[in-house]
Amino acid sequence: MTITIRDVARKAHVSVATVSRALSSPDLVRPDTRSRVLTAATELGYHPNRAARGLITGKTGNIGIVVPDLDNPFFTGVLKAVRARAAQADYAVFVADSDDDPTAEAKLVQAMAKQVDGLVLCSPGLTDEHLAETAGSTSLVLLNHELAGVPSTVMDRRGGVEQVFAHLVALGHRRVAVLNGTDRCAALDVVNLGPFAPRYEGGLHAADLALAAGVTAIVAYNDVMALGVMARLRDRGVGVPDEVSVTGFDDLAYASLATPALTTVGMPLAAAGRTAAGMLVERMELGGGGFVGGEAPRVVLPTQIIIRGSTGPVRG
Amino acid sequence: MTITIRDVARKAHVSVATVSRALSSPDLVRPDTRSRVLTAATELGYHPNRAARGLITGKTGNIGIVVPDLDNPFFTGVLKAVRARAAQADYAVFVADSDDDPTAEAKLVQAMAKQVDGLVLCSPGLTDEHLAETAGSTSLVLLNHELAGVPSTVMDRRGGVEQVFAHLVALGHRRVAVLNGTDRCAALDVVNLGPFAPRYEGGLHAADLALAAGVTAIVAYNDVMALGVMARLRDRGVGVPDEVSVTGFDDLAYASLATPALTTVGMPLAAAGRTAAGMLVERMELGGGGFVGGEAPRVVLPTQIIIRGSTGPVRG
């Protein structure tokens, strides 16, 4: 049925130990022996049983990723890259989504911890204590969350806001609303509004308040909200970008499909996933010990404003 | 370091076999012995090593899912439900995406096969031969693909098209374009156009051809294309739905956010994922043998038209 190392050994006229070595530490066997083993293995279609290997090496060859919501393209963008990077290093990946429930997340983390060599936690809802504790027993990399002693990758949201501000200033705006923000800007009169639900409906709601505040631009918390803002503005007959400019965040697929196309801030989803997975791989290959420089690595990935039709110069 | 069944055995003053039984076949040990074991296990924070267990039982407790693209909300919708259903049955899930590459898909399937008890293949690009072969060695469930002898779950696209046709007929339409389709309808003069790329640009392109064909409604292949169609129509000053009605497929998040909101066909993503995973679980619990009724189960899930603002009565 299932073909084992013993079958290969028999076929290659060597011991199982030699087969094992030929496969994992090629330089420990004579070249011709090795090729004999390799041939036999190929002919038999042999693939080592990872579970058995893991039992003895203590490593599983798997990593896990837990995200708050698999339906959110933000996280699946990260997931895709994590998977790809992990595959490069020959790791398979377990997924789990917590549905934004910290209790569920804690359970998932614990359950996965047994079957993986490391974990990527996206926007974790766990308490820092819990996180620190978990980090003690498994290799952890945090995405969009920072914690002393734990490697992390974060996307520079603030940097994105600054780019948006600079863009608006250049267009002549002087008074802008920021939805769900707590930002300030020397060159701008910013009105922080909210919090609103970070959804389409929240945008609908926020639009009226922003208008009442007498701004010429609205910086939404994310693309979905921005779409809501634009819809409400359209209903009220307010022209975008002629009368009011609107910006989003995330650069989801539909940002470019909206009318007008949405000026937004692109998040380095793929880079983040790749980086996080890379950190994890590196950490796992290095073994349990400390970090290379003594410090837990911490990468901040730049975001990038993407200018489209929803922002324009202030009407003179 | 890592705590094993032996630690529990020692602490509970029983043999390892008893511990094993107390955990997997509770009714094979006396109640008080069992509770002693359970207490010891809890106090020690013991969790059986699944790899070791798998080595002997031949089961891993994992399932795998391979999708063509993790960035596509269509597949992540399915993935989410598959994960949830699998978790219910205490299976963890491995993900892989093939990036629409059949060669990669074949590799992934082969690699995963070793570490899982079963596989869900979403819209597989593999040849039927390859599929059949794989089905021979692993439990397989196909999503949106049918193959004799292999369990499958499919979403009823054709049924959705029929609902759209009926809807359009009721609105008085007599001549409609179907993009990338090969459909017919007794009550309707259908013009099959295409194929076009199933993307926004494809919609842009198709819109002009549809208009030239003199139709009063355009049935797009999916939501993204429908958005492209609407954008092009708007640019040409053609009113939707006043002059032309437009429909999509999939009910992606932004279908309801478009202007006008898009009439589309909702796909039972979650139900499909749940069903597929459920089939797999059932098949795995049943052991290697044949199927319950002798036949491989085959479920067709209904789709549902969702009527919004992009369709309207033909102008008298």
Add this chain to the structure above:
DNA sequence: CTGTTAGCGCTTTCAT
């Protein structure tokens, strides 16, 4: 009902 024993498939000393 419980304990003893023999492996699952693999890696890794320890000899040779």
Add this chain to the structure above:
DNA sequence: ATGAAAGCGCTAACAG
């Protein structure tokens, strides 16, 4: 450079 043998942590006969 290679082989023999000892397990990794667990479950499944087989006795008792």
